[in-house]
Amino acid sequence: MDLFYDSLCELVEDTRRDEPMSRHVTFRTGGPADYFAAPASVRELRAVVTLCREAEKPYFILGNGSNLLVSDKGYRGVVIQVGRALGRVQTAGSLLFAGAGATLASIAARALEAGLTGLEFAAGIPGTVGGAMVMNAGAYDGEMSQVVESVDVLTKFGEEKKLGNKELKLGYRTSCILPMEYIVTGAAFSLRPGDPAAIRAKMDELAARRKEKQPLEFPSAGSTFKRPAGNFAGKLIMEAGLKGFSVGGACVSEKHCGFVVNKGGASSADIMELCRIVKERVREHSGVALELEIRLLGDFS
């Protein structure tokens, strides 16, 4: 008998128990979440959060898992996936509206279709709108802060709120969303009319640069460390002699030292240990304290 699970199943059709998180993160590592639910609407999302609060069960909001390392021990709570079911995308004039579960690839494709420029930088970032707003994701001189007009959130008490660009406190890979425990449900982006051929050419150029520079052939979570002020994590890691350095199946990419990759069979513990050694060696070599960009979920002790 698991009354909590029964209640969860009544609210959301796609509900699972002991769900391996390795299926849901781009690192392809991590143990099971006690409960996993993928709500099909904002109404279901609110109901699940309310249930968790009432039952005092911890919960975690998951997007595409592309910036996340989950402990091998898993997570003793409810992973709530804001995914494709909450991923509607539409345009009106030069505004683009997207549900939080829409992928950045899909909003960039929709912008191209509508002849709108501004989201070219986002086309190759493998996250959702929700995850990208939390992280203020960015690439090649573009970032979400430059195009977002407003974000719709649910508070932890289930109230709906609309936050304007300034209220989001967007900084380098940060926003107020996590500290305030908001859940992103959608966002509006303010774009500009552009030439579709030029928009497509820009996206193709950035995709080619990514393919050339990044180890896209291996599971990873993108740049593992934040860019230190006035420097580059990858450069510091290379200078510390760590190119190709590995712990178990986790490895500092030879193609781009800023990426830790899963070369096959890595555990999350391997990745954490590798990150610890990288931080230690870089500090010894250059005096710079690297900080993780990836988010951690679960117990790593």
Ligand SMILES: Cc1cc2nc3c(=O)[nH]c(=O)nc-3n(C[C@H](O)[C@H](O)[C@H](O)COP(=O)(O)OP(=O)(O)OC[C@H]3O[C@@H](n4cnc5c(N)ncnc54)[C@H](O)[C@@H]3O)c2cc1C
């Ligand atoms: C190959 C590769 C390349 C990458 N390149 C880039 C890049 O160029 N630029 C860049 O910025 N990032 C890059 N990333 C990292 C990652 O794609 C981004 O950080 C992305 O924004 C994360 O989105 P996500 O949906 O996967 O979030 P997740 O990894 O699922 O979650 C990240 C955080 O956001 C929270 N979250 C997710 N959705 C919501 C929501 N709806 N409401 C509230 N909180 C939420 C989670 O709780 C977690 O704390 C790359 C990753 C990979 C694997």
